[in-house]
Amino acid sequence: MHLFWEHGYEATSLAMLREAMGLTPPQIYNAFTDKETLFRKALERYHQTEIGFALDALGAPVPTREAIRRLLLGAAEAYSRPGKPGGCLFISGGLATSPQAQAIADELKTYRKASEAAIAERLAKGKAIGDLPEGLAVGGFAKYLTGVMNGMSIQARDGASVEALRSLAQIALAALPVEGQNKAPSKE
């Protein structure tokens, strides 16, 4: 998982995987069928072990703004963990691929779209509760927040510290509607 995270799907050779796992090629193929299946397993593992912060943040019983704050600050921490590759596997894994690996690129895109959808869902819930203005464009803000997190992933890969990422997250939060304007607009 770390190798795919660091080098992406295509640039990670079986020789690297073999050395890292201490397995022979037949052992790898017996256990994981082929490289693509192994990568998908790594994606699942990453989803379960490395980005629990996202589900925790979006599912926490807190106001929407606080949930988003936890989401972005969690990303700042998760994208810059010591001893781990910087950024997010769902982006580093394969943003630009060869035509042969199109299926992998699509899979990663699906994960990214799922993140955006989860954020949109939380925002919609916030609007329903009265946490957010009724006029708020849920889809647009979900794209903004996803974009910010994606950008943090690249900044992390470029060596940004956890403090720098936290600072970025704090600034990004300022784009959200302020508390005073929430709780249902004044009309009617």
Add this chain to the structure above:
Amino acid sequence: MHLFWEHGYEATSLAMLREAMGLTPPQIYNAFTDKETLFRKALERYHQTEIGFALDALGAPVPTREAIRRLLLGAAEAYSRPGKPGGCLFISGGLATSPQAQAIADELKTYRKASEAAIAERLAKGKAIGDLPEGLAVGGFAKYLTGVMNGMSIQARDGASVEALRSLAQIALAALPVEGQNKAPSKE
């Protein structure tokens, strides 16, 4: 350039380049020395032909906030041009590479860092002019804006329309200090 933009440095094979350029391998090597030099030429060309909006925006004789607005909206347009690969070559070109292509990854990182530095310079100028609050953290905001643009690049690659990117840019602008708080703080 379009091939590198679409598939990244490593995933773009010489066979693809050969077919796209209509040249034989020796012609390519006579003209460009090797694949790495060809890629660097493509980077230069991209810098000159595709992202003039950034220099225009940062260099325009307008208030800082307007300059940043033009920068982000220009990115929205540049990252979703019809007939061009989505996103920014400086990101798509190679975010996660094999160890052999580390030099390419570093080169791309240098370009990205230069963008961040250019934004930081413009923000510092804005602060000096009085466009921005004296207490504003230039480096932090530069990282934020760079991150937003990087995120837009990924959103574009995932199929975001120019309208969606413009909307994202508009939301991101809300994180900047509002006009009323500028022109030197009230103390003293």
Add this chain to the structure above:
DNA sequence: TAGGTTTCGTATCGATCATTATGGATGAGC
């Protein structure tokens, strides 16, 4: 027009890719 040179496309190079066939070692059965 004949000769010599230069140019240029084809075919091939070694290296590496993901994947699998094969032979030797190991352990069970009698």
Add this chain to the structure above:
DNA sequence: GCTCATCCATAATGATCGATACGAAACCTA
């Protein structure tokens, strides 16, 4: 203790990578 079957690491496979050596065609000179 000997035979046989099973397992597994080494070695090889076809494909493709970036890069180049060779042969043919073309052109300029005499």
